[in-house]
Amino acid sequence: MTTLRNSRETRQNHRPWQQWTLLAVLVLVAANAVFGGIGLIRNGMGMPDDWLASTPFDSWRLPGVALLVVVALPQLWAAVVVWRGRAHAPTTGLLVGLVLITWIVAQLLILGRTFFLQPVIAFLGLVEAILGVAWSRERGAHTP
Structure with missing residues (x-):
């Protein structure tokens, strides 16, 4: 009976690699977005104001x-x-990954400029989406 209980506890405590990896990427992206968002609001983080010329914004606050x-x-x-x-959770990972990719595409369309972080962040969005799908398949769940 103890062996059965230990086996059940081990399965319940096991978190697949997709979950841990997705969690790490989500936290990394969130931390960078918080840092970047606050930095833009406070002082524009040294971003050139002329980059806003083709946008509806007159400062980096919005x-x-x-x-x-x-x-x-x-x-x-x-x-x-x-x-x-x-x-x-797997579907959530997929969706926020797609939102992140959409965010970068919108930046490129609105600004008309590229910044070195944009491909990195778009890649992380793709990684989130792929991890969501992989984790869903691991669980045997269906994704949209």
């Missing part, structure tokens, strides 16, 4: 708020969902 709302909050929320191992 883009900083958007970074916090569109990227940081969903990434933090997804990290909590993934940490808790909720049934919808």
Whole structure:
């Protein structure tokens, strides 16, 4: 009976590599988005104001708020969902990864400029989406 209970506890405490890796990427992206969002709000982080010429913004404050709302909050929320191992966690990882990629595409379209972090962040969004799908398959769940 003890062996059966220990086996069950081991399975319940086992977190697949996809979950841990997804959690790490979510936390990394969220931390960078919080840092970047606050930095943009406070002082523009040294970003050239002329980059805003083709945008509806006259300062970096609103883009900083958007970074916090569109990227940081969903990434933090997804990290909590993934940490808790909720049934919808793999799908959440997939969706926030796609949102992150969309965010970068929107930046490129609005700014008309590239910054060295954009391909890195887009790649991390792709990694999140792939990990969400891989974890879902591991669980035997269906993804949208």
